[in-house]
Amino acid sequence: MTEKETERKKETVGSLEWLNRYEEELRDMRHELHRYPELAMQEQRTSQYIVQKLKEFEIPCRMTGETGVIAGLTAGEDLPVFVVRAEMDALAIEEKTGLPFCSAYPGRMHACGHDANTAVLLCLAHVLSRNREKLRYNVRFIFEPAEETGEGAQFMLDHGALENPCPAGILIFHFANQETRAMEIQKSISTAAIGGLRVEIKGKASHFFQYEEGIDAMYAASRLVVAVREINDTFLGEHPFVLAFGCMQAGAGRNIVSDHAVLEGSLRTFSKKDFQGILAVLEKRIKEIEADTGAEIHLEVTGEIPPFVNDHALVEKGMPIGRKLFGDKCYLGEKPFLAADNAALYAEIVPGMRVVFLAGKEGEQAYPVHNPRFDIDEAVMLDAVKFLFAFLTKDGE
Amino acid sequence: MTEKETERKKETVGSLEWLNRYEEELRDMRHELHRYPELAMQEQRTSQYIVQKLKEFEIPCRMTGETGVIAGLTAGEDLPVFVVRAEMDALAIEEKTGLPFCSAYPGRMHACGHDANTAVLLCLAHVLSRNREKLRYNVRFIFEPAEETGEGAQFMLDHGALENPCPAGILIFHFANQETRAMEIQKSISTAAIGGLRVEIKGKASHFFQYEEGIDAMYAASRLVVAVREINDTFLGEHPFVLAFGCMQAGAGRNIVSDHAVLEGSLRTFSKKDFQGILAVLEKRIKEIEADTGAEIHLEVTGEIPPFVNDHALVEKGMPIGRKLFGDKCYLGEKPFLAADNAALYAEIVPGMRVVFLAGKEGEQAYPVHNPRFDIDEAVMLDAVKFLFAFLTKDGE
Numbered sequence: 001m002t003e004k005e006t007e008r009k010k011e012t013v014g015s016l017e018w019l020n021r022y023e024e025e026l027r028d029m030r031h032e033l034h035r036y037p038e039l040a041m042q043e044q045r046t047s048q049y050i051v052q053k054l055k056e057f058e059i060p061c062r063m064t065g066e067t068g069v070i071a072g073l074t075a076g077e078d079l080p081v082f083v084v085r086a087e088m089d090a091l092a093i094e095e096k097t098g099l100p101f102c103s104a105y106p107g108r109m110h111a112c113g114h115d116a117n118t119a120v121l122l123c124l125a126h127v128l129s130r131n132r133e134k135l136r137y138n139v140r141f142i143f144e145p146a147e148e149t150g151e152g153a154q155f156m157l158d159h160g161a162l163e164n165p166c167p168a169g170i171l172i173f174h175f176a177n178q179e180t181r182a183m184e185i186q187k188s189i190s191t192a193a194i195g196g197l198r199v200e201i202k203g204k205a206s207h208f209f210q211y212e213e214g215i216d217a218m219y220a221a222s223r224l225v226v227a228v229r230e231i232n233d234t235f236l237g238e239h240p241f242v243l244a245f246g247c248m249q250a251g252a253g254r255n256i257v258s259d260h261a262v263l264e265g266s267l268r269t270f271s272k273k274d275f276q277g278i279l280a281v282l283e284k285r286i287k288e289i290e291a292d293t294g295a296e297i298h299l300e301v302t303g304e305i306p307p308f309v310n311d312h313a314l315v316e317k318g319m320p321i322g323r324k325l326f327g328d329k330c331y332l333g334e335k336p337f338l339a340a341d342n343a344a345l346y347a348e349i350v351p352g353m354r355v356v357f358l359a360g361k362e363g364e365q366a367y368p369v370h371n372p373r374f375d376i377d378e379a380v381m382l383d384a385v386k387f388l389f390a391f392l393t394k395d396g397e
Numbered sequence: 398m399t400e401k402e403t404e405r406k407k408e409t410v411g412s413l414e415w416l417n418r419y420e421e422e423l424r425d426m427r428h429e430l431h432r433y434p435e436l437a438m439q440e441q442r443t444s445q446y447i448v449q450k451l452k453e454f455e456i457p458c459r460m461t462g463e464t465g466v467i468a469g470l471t472a473g474e475d476l477p478v479f480v481v482r483a484e485m486d487a488l489a490i491e492e493k494t495g496l497p498f499c500s501a502y503p504g505r506m507h508a509c510g511h512d513a514n515t516a517v518l519l520c521l522a523h524v525l526s527r528n529r530e531k532l533r534y535n536v537r538f539i540f541e542p543a544e545e546t547g548e549g550a551q552f553m554l555d556h557g558a559l560e561n562p563c564p565a566g567i568l569i570f571h572f573a574n575q576e577t578r579a580m581e582i583q584k585s586i587s588t589a590a591i592g593g594l595r596v597e598i599k600g601k602a603s604h605f606f607q608y609e610e611g612i613d614a615m616y617a618a619s620r621l622v623v624a625v626r627e628i629n630d631t632f633l634g635e636h637p638f639v640l641a642f643g644c645m646q647a648g649a650g651r652n653i654v655s656d657h658a659v660l661e662g663s664l665r666t667f668s669k670k671d672f673q674g675i676l677a678v679l680e681k682r683i684k685e686i687e688a689d690t691g692a693e694i695h696l697e698v699t700g701e702i703p704p705f706v707n708d709h710a711l712v713e714k715g716m717p718i719g720r721k722l723f724g725d726k727c728y729l730g731e732k733p734f735l736a737a738d739n740a741a742l743y744a745e746i747v748p749g750m751r752v753v754f755l756a757g758k759e760g761e762q763a764y765p766v767h768n769p770r771f772d773i774d775e776a777v778m779l780d781a782v783k784f785l786f787a788f789l790t791k792d793g794e
Contacts (some may be wrong), residue, residue, distance in 0.1 A: 170635055192606070196651055209589070209735035209766060211639045218645055222619035231614055246651045248615055251644030254593055254661040257644055264651035266605060338606035360645045370604060381624060 016386040022123050023382050027132035030119035030378065031101035036078055037090030037108045038144035045068040046088045050122065063157035069143035070392040071126055075135035078271065080168035082392060084123035085343055087114040096372035110373045113175035118143060120384045127389055134393035134394055140167060150303040151340035162349050169351040172343045173384060175359050175376045177366040181360040182231050182329035183322050186336050190310050192268040193275045194340035196302035199224065203295045207257035214257025220251035220295035221261035227285040239270035242338055243278055253303045268338045270307050277321035280359045308344035309353035318353055325383055357384045413783040413792065419520050420779050427775065428498035428515035434487030434505045437543035440464040442484045447540050454523045461556035466540035470525055472532035477565035478535035478790060482740055483518035484511040484544035493769035508771045515540060517781045524786055529624035537564060547700040550739035560747050566711055566748040567709040569740045570781060571622065572756050572773045579726035579755040580719050583733050587707050587751040590662035590672045591666040591737035593699035596621065600692045611654025615647035616695035617692035618658035624682040632675055636667035639735050640675055665735045667704050705741035708748035715750055717789045722780055754781050
């Protein structure tokens with residue numbers, strides 16, 4: 001039998017095992033990407049690698065800015081477009097996995113699985129390009145930079161990622177490792193709304209021997225940190241939320257009233273209503289603290305991202321495919337994550353679905369994402385390719 | 398008349414105007430010292446200048462460590478020793494006075510008058526060396542490094558500054574500028590007890606989407622800052638005091654529970670009893686916050702300095718001399734300063750008196766000490782020399 005004939009044979013029995021032949025290529029691509037992690041908006045080497053691979057696969061693509069890549073696979077003029085997105089950026093973390101393909105760059109690491117995401121999307125593009133006749137959609141592949149900083153999705157949208165034509169939907173996916181080989185699709189809300197919070201507080205310096213002449217910016221900042229904890233304990237929202245500050249820099253010396261303080265934090269909610277409601281309470285408390293202390297407090301909400309809400313029809317379509325691949329290890333999730341993904345900006349424009357592939361390594365301790373020892377069971381990457389392949393082709397029907 | 402005869406003539410009329418001839422030398426020395434400010438324990442050039450001048454004046458001296466200098470003027474074997482101290486160190490401040498003799502070193506400035514103090518002490522040594530027959534004491538001159546960091550006095554004590562023999566007393570002085578030509582001696586307590594406070598707080602990091610897994614060190618730090626304000630408002634001490642933190646560094650990112658916070662501040666009181674009492678309350682509040690938050694809080698009290706209490710007999714002797722020189726502009730102060738001077742360590746061993754010379758410039762805005770525009774009316778330096786001269790000689794009787 002020719003290769004094509006073998007593939008068709010397997011297909012007829014409803015199996016996707018013929019895709020296993022791509023496993024080595026998939027692993028190799030992940031290793032290469034893992035070895036050269038690049039921070040947000042600096043993904044030059046990564047994007048060049050992607051472009052080179054797409055060229056090998058004979059899939060047309062274009063750069064967006066210096067590091068984003070959009071590729072398109074056309075199966076038929078009349079087919080709707082469907083988008084699959086992978087992130088490309090790494091984190092400023094010193095890798096401690098000890099993997100043979102571990103980061104070649106000190107202080108940088110793919111600790112959020114974006115290496116796997118990019119490898120999966122490249123592999124998917126390869127497989128689909130060789131099986132165009134099965135496609136139900138023309139597929140657009142978005143390789144997104146700067147997801148970690150919350151900039152990437154807007155950047156890609158600004159470069160027309162969802163235009164000409166507007167797609168029928170978008171799939172995004174994520175690797176986690178709290179459980180071995182499984183997958184999960186949230187029934188509705190998948191990730192949280194998030195806004196970065198930056199608070200600048202202006203006081204007035206004075207030597208401590210004239211303490212009362214000063215306005216203590218650090219004291220005002222501390223009052224705000226305490227107030228924020230109270231808001232967490234008392235605000236009655238629709239859903240759980242987290243309002244918190246992660247860092248403070250205040251003052252200049254041990255004997256001088258601090259004239260300046262900066263707080264940085266974030267607000268995570270599962271609905272825009274909660275987001276706005278909590279922000280309003282925060283602003284009220286800020287006004288009170290200003291009145292009490294005399295300090296000037298300026299709150300800036302940065303990089304606001306809405307919640308990612310899975311589209312009902314896409315979930316209806318995705319769950320049976322997941323069940324076929326993972327059996328009862330494909331979960332319909334009820335409890336969303338307080339993590340955020342800027343891909344929610346895409347899902348505000350077109351129907352979207354976020355899939356989580358659980359890829360804990362059998363018998364090994366799982367370190368969570370953003371940990372210097374984060375790793376996944378690479379075998380699940382192939383399951384991800386299979387799921388996405390099935391979702392986009394006749395094989396998923 | 399010979400010079401000696403002229404001096405005696407003026408002396409007989411109870412005037413110290415003959416000292417005016419030293420004014421130019423005094424200014425020149427201050428300008429030279431002001432031009433080359435050196436930070437604590439780095440006063441190499443300054444100490445070399447002092448040693449060179451003392452050599453010119455034929456006054457024996459010895460170095461203590463690399464930058465301290467102790468000189469001795471002997472007038473008679475049976476006379477008691479009296480000490481006068483001047484500080485030598487400058488501050489890490491970029492000078493903005495625009496003076497013709499302003500700092501030659503970027504980012505360093507004599508903004509606490511130690512240039513004037515050293516010049517006055519050198520001039521005093523010169524004058525006394527030429528008028529030994531008037532001396533009531535053998536005089537020891539202490540040129541102290543590192544006053545600003547609170548290290549200098551202990552350093553000089555470790556080098557035997559008050560030994561062989563133990564002196565009868567010590568005079569220290571300070572230039573301020575909130576008023577034109579005047580002086581002040583505090584009736585009893587002159588400067589505050591002070592202790593540096595360093596608080597290290599250990600929490601547990603966790604991404605905000607698992608906020609409850611973390612222990613928020615910054616929250617514990619903020620609670621402590623708020624608690625400290627309450628202690629200031631509620632503690633019933635013998636005297637006024639200031640307990641405050643001046644700076645905080647906490648956390649690593651806007652999305653991560655801070656696992657580490659550092660607070661630096663100080664406690665200033667006018668009595669050891671208040672100092673210990675307030676510290677005990679602070680420690681109690683720390684225990685409460687530890688119990689509430691789960692954070693580990695470590696308090697370190699550094700560089701503790703006692704209050705400088707003026708000796709009654711020295712004040713009784715000093716006030717009439719001050720009145721003779723400054724008239725009703727010589728004040729007997731009732732309200733001490735919450736500033737501290739590590740010279741209090743000397744005054745715990747021997748009777749001490751601290752004199753403040755007020756040297757605001759007529760018709761000019763006065764910028765306080767530690768301000769990049771701090772300056773003084775140099776004419777008052779000569780008044781300081783006169784006061785000290787009179788105090789140590791028959792002329793003060």
